[in-house]
Amino acid sequence: MGGYTLSKVVKIALDAMGGDSAPASVVDGADIAKAKSPHIEILFVGDENIIRPLLGKSKFFKNAEVFHTDQAVSSSDTASQAVRRGRDSSMWLAIAEVAANRADAIVSAGNTGALMAMAKLQLRTMPGITRPAIAGFFPTEHNPMCMLDLGANLECDEENLVQFALMGQAFYLSLMGKVNPSVGLLNVGEEEQKGHEYLRLAAQELSNPDLGVNYCGFVEGSDLVKGSVDIVVTDGFSGNVALKTAEGVAGLFALMLRRTFRASLLSRVGYLFARNALKLFRARMDPRRYNGAVFLGLNGIAVKSHGGTDALGFSNAIDVAANLVDHGFIPDVSAAIKKADLIRDKRKICNE
Amino acid sequence: MGGYTLSKVVKIALDAMGGDSAPASVVDGADIAKAKSPHIEILFVGDENIIRPLLGKSKFFKNAEVFHTDQAVSSSDTASQAVRRGRDSSMWLAIAEVAANRADAIVSAGNTGALMAMAKLQLRTMPGITRPAIAGFFPTEHNPMCMLDLGANLECDEENLVQFALMGQAFYLSLMGKVNPSVGLLNVGEEEQKGHEYLRLAAQELSNPDLGVNYCGFVEGSDLVKGSVDIVVTDGFSGNVALKTAEGVAGLFALMLRRTFRASLLSRVGYLFARNALKLFRARMDPRRYNGAVFLGLNGIAVKSHGGTDALGFSNAIDVAANLVDHGFIPDVSAAIKKADLIRDKRKICNE
Numbered sequence: 116m117g118g119y120t121l122s123k124v125v126k127i128a129l130d131a132m133g134g135d136s137a138p139a140s141v142v143d144g145a146d147i148a149k150a151k152s153p154h155i156e157i158l159f160v161g162d163e164n165i166i167r168p169l170l171g172k173s174k175f176f177k178n179a180e181v182f183h184t185d186q187a188v189s190s191s192d193t194a195s196q197a198v199r200r201g202r203d204s205s206m207w208l209a210i211a212e213v214a215a216n217r218a219d220a221i222v223s224a225g226n227t228g229a230l231m232a233m234a235k236l237q238l239r240t241m242p243g244i245t246r247p248a249i250a251g252f253f254p255t256e257h258n259p260m261c262m263l264d265l266g267a268n269l270e271c272d273e274e275n276l277v278q279f280a281l282m283g284q285a286f287y288l289s290l291m292g293k294v295n296p297s298v299g300l301l302n303v304g305e306e307e308q309k310g311h312e313y314l315r316l317a318a319q320e321l322s323n324p325d326l327g328v329n330y331c332g333f334v335e336g337s338d339l340v341k342g343s344v345d346i347v348v349t350d351g352f353s354g355n356v357a358l359k360t361a362e363g364v365a366g367l368f369a370l371m372l373r374r375t376f377r378a379s380l381l382s383r384v385g386y387l388f389a390r391n392a393l394k395l396f397r398a399r400m401d402p403r404r405y406n407g408a409v410f411l412g413l414n415g416i417a418v419k420s421h422g423g424t425d426a427l428g429f430s431n432a433i434d435v436a437a438n439l440v441d442h443g444f445i446p447d448v449s450a451a452i453k454k455a456d457l458i459r460d461k462r463k464i465c466n467e
Numbered sequence: 468m469g470g471y472t473l474s475k476v477v478k479i480a481l482d483a484m485g486g487d488s489a490p491a492s493v494v495d496g497a498d499i500a501k502a503k504s505p506h507i508e509i510l511f512v513g514d515e516n517i518i519r520p521l522l523g524k525s526k527f528f529k530n531a532e533v534f535h536t537d538q539a540v541s542s543s544d545t546a547s548q549a550v551r552r553g554r555d556s557s558m559w560l561a562i563a564e565v566a567a568n569r570a571d572a573i574v575s576a577g578n579t580g581a582l583m584a585m586a587k588l589q590l591r592t593m594p595g596i597t598r599p600a601i602a603g604f605f606p607t608e609h610n611p612m613c614m615l616d617l618g619a620n621l622e623c624d625e626e627n628l629v630q631f632a633l634m635g636q637a638f639y640l641s642l643m644g645k646v647n648p649s650v651g652l653l654n655v656g657e658e659e660q661k662g663h664e665y666l667r668l669a670a671q672e673l674s675n676p677d678l679g680v681n682y683c684g685f686v687e688g689s690d691l692v693k694g695s696v697d698i699v700v701t702d703g704f705s706g707n708v709a710l711k712t713a714e715g716v717a718g719l720f721a722l723m724l725r726r727t728f729r730a731s732l733l734s735r736v737g738y739l740f741a742r743n744a745l746k747l748f749r750a751r752m753d754p755r756r757y758n759g760a761v762f763l764g765l766n767g768i769a770v771k772s773h774g775g776t777d778a779l780g781f782s783n784a785i786d787v788a789a790n791l792v793d794h795g796f797i798p799d800v801s802a803a804i805k806k807a808d809l810i811r812d813k814r815k816i817c818n819e
Binding site for chain 2: 228255269270304335341353362363364366379382385400
């Protein structure tokens with residue numbers, strides 16, 4: 116799959132039918148992304164009868180390419196149903212463009228399970244990777260933190276976790292530009308004797324200096340937003356629970372705060388005075404800024420947008436895809452995994 | 468162990484040496500709790516040389532009983548170290564008072580692992596319970612939600628989860644006064660085919676109407692603060708991750724909000740106008756209101772306070788203990804577990 120490094124034009128295939136407010140949020144999101152990154156080209160995959168009128172009102176995509184299909188994956192489909200029946204769906208066909216090297220990345224706000232299953236089938240897992248993972252960013256007190264896996268693998272072993280750390284490192288470098296980002300393993304305490312057996316084994320492997328991972332030990336749920344490490348590695352069950360709990364608590368706070376400012380005339384006046392500062396606060400905590408989870412470990416770039424996001428959130432997912440293409444993410448991951456495999460093989464030979 | 472129902476006086480043994488600001492927060496917390504619940508009596512267990520001067524300044528406990536010991540469990544001790552070397556510690560001796568029926572409940576803000584291990588050894592697990600669990604409350608949009616297990620059992624099977632649901636139900640009734648509270652199982656999606664095998668099996672058992680559990684299906688991390696169910700059942704690893712993630716995000720929000728109001732002169736003025744409404748907001752989200760996690764499934768009431776809390780938070784943990792004693796919590800749990808065992812036995816006989 117060519118064209119990942121320093122390509123002048125980045126072509127992104129969008130599943131225009133995935134997401135709660137698709138295709139409007141997809142078309143508008145593409146406009147926002149193009150204004151920011153003029154070097155992107157978009158292929159819209161979906162129902163041309165609905166998409167074309169929306170493109171008429173678009174700033175950059177009046178004459179954009181639309182790959183027509185009237186089929187779409189439903190949010191209620193299971194992954195296996197989607198794979199069996201959805202070969203003509205906008206999601207499948209958008210991924211196929213990447214598999215056939217006609218696009219550099221695919222972005223969808225549709226059904227996560229279906230997207231993962233279809234992406235695995237068409238893009239295939241990278242040589243040496245046992246399981247792909249879903250990675251995403253969280254806001255913290257300091258720099259954004261990357262967590263993986265967010266739900267692709269409910270049960271993991273130490274080998275999976277070590278690979279997640281390596282993939283996370285390459286991912287963080289691509290998107291945040293930080294060399295040698297720090298890695299923590301999510302656990303129920305920082306002490307070494309705590310937690311599952313496979314966590315202790317993963318900790319041991321990650322501490323091997325030959326691996327080249329800047330491993331900083333166990334972290335807890337409360338560390339996630341402190342920014343104490345750049346990358347948090349965990350199994351997909353805990354990662355999904357942590358992600359959704361964080362989203363829920365953030366949403367509750369925002370709701371209660373809105374109610375607080377509406378509670379009385381005085382508090383409304385207070386809001387008016389503090390409005391500008393509160394806008395900055397909201398902007399910093401805005402979940403749309405962190406939208407765009409990436410499937411790591413595949414031979415191609417697939418980005419999952421939150422299904423409930425709007426055009427601004429969707430544009431961020433497109434940005435994530437474009438940045439990964441720009442920074443040669445796929446060859447980076449591939450090199451890291453090869454190195455880890457060599458270390459593992461060497462150790463096996465030494466142990467024999 | 469007598470005296471749990473309708474006892475006029477509730478005697479609570481406090482590990483006076485556990486917690487970051489013990490014993491001051493313990494003595495002051497006891498004062499706050501006594502003002503609210505005059506029927507409680509306190510036994511302070513710990514170093515009399517430090518505690519006695521503090522009691523001199525106390526409102527209610529000037530002449531309180533102090534059970535002297537100069538030993539204390541350290542926060543860095545492992546559970547097994549604490550159990551081996553800590554038989555003269557304030558934690559062990561406070562629990563011993565409950566085991567010997569000289570106190571109705573024990574509260575400690577010390578090392579969680581040590582407290583669980585010592586409580587299990589001395590109070591013993593209830594007949595029929597395979598594993599005790601830690602339960603606590605979360606603020607939600609509506610009523611507080613109870614979650615268990617918060618970290619006692621990192622791996623669970625379907626039988627554990629069913630017992631957690633039954634214990635949680637009796638716990639919720641005792642503290643919130645709600646008959647037939649609703650129960651959800653934490654999972655990575657609401658669809659029935661998702662998640663671990665033992666979650667599906669637990670869901671099946673909980674759906675049996677003979678069990679008498681108001682089971683409402685799977686819930687996700689984002690549901691925790693929505694208050695969509697009263698009780699959320701999960702394994703101790705995920706429960707601990709969810710609890711600590713929620714605490715972390717809530718803390719980040721509070722920090723960012725403080726910074727927001729300090730950002731400019733205008734925002735400071737805004738704060739002054741909205742101050743009263745913001746105070747209500749803070750009070751509602753105050754983690755101290757939810758302090759006091761309970762070890763369910765033991766033959767006695769043991770409450771774990773957050774180690775970092777202050778006197779107000781500690782007083783809440785004492786309230787939780789007193790309420791459980793007042794409401795005859797232990798016999799309620801015992802009856803629920805017996806019923807579940809009968810159903811299980813009946814089914815086994817039918818299957819044979």
